[in-house]
Amino acid sequence: MDVSLLERIVSILTVDKASPLQTKSAHTVSFPTAHFEKYKKENNPHDPDNRSFVYFMVGTAAVGYASIAKNMVVGLLTTMAPSADVLAVSTVEVDLSGISEGTSVTVKWRGRPLFIRHRPQADSARVVKPEWLVMVGVCTHLGCVPIGGSGDFGGWFCPCHGSHYDTSGRIRKGPAPLNLVVPPYKFIDDLRILVGSQD
Numbered sequence: 001m002d003v004s005l006l007e008r009i010v011s012i013l014t015v016d017k018a019s020p021l022q023t024k025s026a027h028t029v030s031f032p033t034a035h036f037e038k039y040k041k042e043n044n045p046h047d048p049d050n051r052s053f054v055y056f057m058v059g060t061a062a063v064g065y066a067s068i069a070k071n072m073v074v075g076l077l078t079t080m081a082p083s084a085d086v087l088a089v090s091t092v093e094v095d096l097s098g099i100s101e102g103t104s105v106t107v108k109w110r111g112r113p114l115f116i117r118h119r120p121q122a123d124s125a126r127v128v129k130p131e132w133l134v135m136v137g138v139c140t141h142l143g144c145v146p147i148g149g150s151g152d153f154g155g156w157f158c159p160c161h162g163s164h165y166d167t168s169g170r171i172r173k174g175p176a177p178l179n180l181v182v183p184p185y186k187f188i189d190d191l192r193i194l195v196g197s198q199d
């Protein structure tokens, strides 16, 4: 065999053995393995203990627990709130216009009796000065003259039909429909009054 031909064959075989390695090397990709190094906690001089991450996780958990607790409290309060039908029977409206002075009525409220009494006129509304009481001495029933210092309430008693007035002249017992009438009057000075005028 010719020597030059033999050298060519050896050269070709040498190239064919090396070609797979060359192909593999051509498709190899190198990644930047040191790209995230600066984010490692040991490389972060401002937060070596990674506190920011710990605080974030603790804060997130606290917000979550607070939200759960709030929902539980709201649910509990909603359960405890009275329903509409319970609220409807918890209040009662009473018309006072039909209750005359000196009389009482009984109404039902939350399953219990409720006493409502139309009390006599306030004593302060019947006097100009608290120490002086001025009234017309005529029984409001049929016009008799009541007797002072007598009756069940120590005020005035009308013997005609048994009306009892208290010390402020307010009817407390008997057929008289109204308190003894307070006439118009005024004080001229500390110890004198003018009856029949309030001006």
Ligand code: FES
Residues within 6 Å of the ligand: 139, 140, 141, 142, 143, 144, 158, 159, 160, 161, 162, 163, 174, 175, 176
């Ligand atoms: S007139 Fe006084 S009770 Fe009848």
